[in-house]
Amino acid sequence: MARVLINVPPKAKRGEVIEIKTLISHPMETGYRPKGDGTFFPRDIIQTFVCTLDGEEIFRADLHPAIAANPFIAFTTVARESGLLVFSWTDDRGEVQTEQAKLVVE
């Protein structure tokens, strides 16, 4: 399982625009890196990143090999209600890694 680092502000005011930062360990192997024997390391990348809040999608990204290894993605959302943030990363093999974080709105 890949290691994930998620940063959500511990508390948000109602209506505040907050920044959510995510970092996941993944080689993002492009398929263009030579092994040195004439062949290449096979492509292995995260294709999709999705963030939902209480089931509603609030951000999505379609990624290509030009995203750096150990993908870092930060985005914003309006803090309306407290809820459960669910983050998921889907790779080339269709494997999904899911993580959760609480959004606390005061």
Place this chain on the structure above:
Amino acid sequence: MIRLVAAQRLLVPAAMMCLAAASAVMAQTIDGRRSGFDFMSRDSQQLQRDDTANPGMLAVLDGEGLWNAKAGRANRSCADCHQDASTSMKGVAARYPAFSAALNRPIDLQGRINACRETQQQATPLPWESKELLALSAYVGNQSRGMPIAPPDDARLAPFRQRGEALYTRRVGQLNFSCANCHDDNAGGKLASAVIPQAHPTGYPIYRLEWQGIGSLQRRLRGCFIGVRAEPYAYGAQEYVELELFLMSRAKGMTIETPAVRP
């Protein structure tokens, strides 16, 4: 006229150097020693400073998991003996390599972790440069972040440190360069477009953008040997420990940055 042009040419780089010096963020020691951090672009410095973006922190988190995981026939975790790493491991990385009485020679932090695995956990040692060994050394190293490098005052280390210094100044490889030729004589200068740093091992294991991953000082030293077209020593070789001993005494008092970011 010619003299005037020359003078103007000199003025411009001098002014730029002043700017660069002013923008250096980490404290510069009064004796002119500077961490590789100071030679990086502002963007790379920013990446190192931000624990939510520094990919080296992923290894630190992995290491925390391993610290608390039971392993080996003894079925013991690091935490079972050493408890909370934030107190028990504070300052440890700042004083390695240290002398091992059992082996009658100095060992580096990775060697210490593996010695613990073999004797205390009765587990197989972690392979050099493995994800697990890097993660544990990043976690232990991170506990000393912000502390000054403090090589132990241990007379038994002296002959090994001297050998490390001798290796540092010995010309090797087809290019016939010593470490000192670049990192003492030409530090701050450029090799192609890259700035040559002063070779202070302040932040290992580091997340190197070139590697797209985390790596040890041994990996970095191997890179230098390959760079001067010399045969690198194998991972775990005593020469690396001796070089590190010398480099850490040379960096005495500088601040531990683990996990540092470097280009």
Place this chain on the structure above:
Amino acid sequence: MSGFDLSFLSRRRALIAGAGALSTLIVRPARATTETMQAAIHAFSHGAPIRQGRLKLDIPPLVENGNSVPLVITVDSPMTEKDFVKAVAVFNERNPQPNIATFHLGPRSGRAFISTRIRLGDSQTIMAIAQLSDGTLWSGSAELIVTLPACVEN
């Protein structure tokens, strides 16, 4: 094949190893060119006009290592239910592939802001296009120089 001379290699490989080695070289795509970037942009815009402005790319003009280049995108938009950014797509002209990423936003985003880190194989121009809720497309671009590290392992 812009700037990447495979012909010498392929001739040599063909002589040494025969046609097998040659074919493995040929299946590697050439770098994305301005044309392939235009084709990728067309796939996103479906030919609709793209206006310059409203989108800002924050990327260093000179980077130490193309393996990890910080990129921040902001779009000038009120991000209300009626007027918001739906998507932002990022393209490059000289990596092996022209696409970098597509980000999907909405009024819940609050701001049109994305921060990430990308790979760039060479000095080049990168371009981002924002698709707004009214269907209009706005673009911004940035040129940058990627320097190569001197000390590599192989």
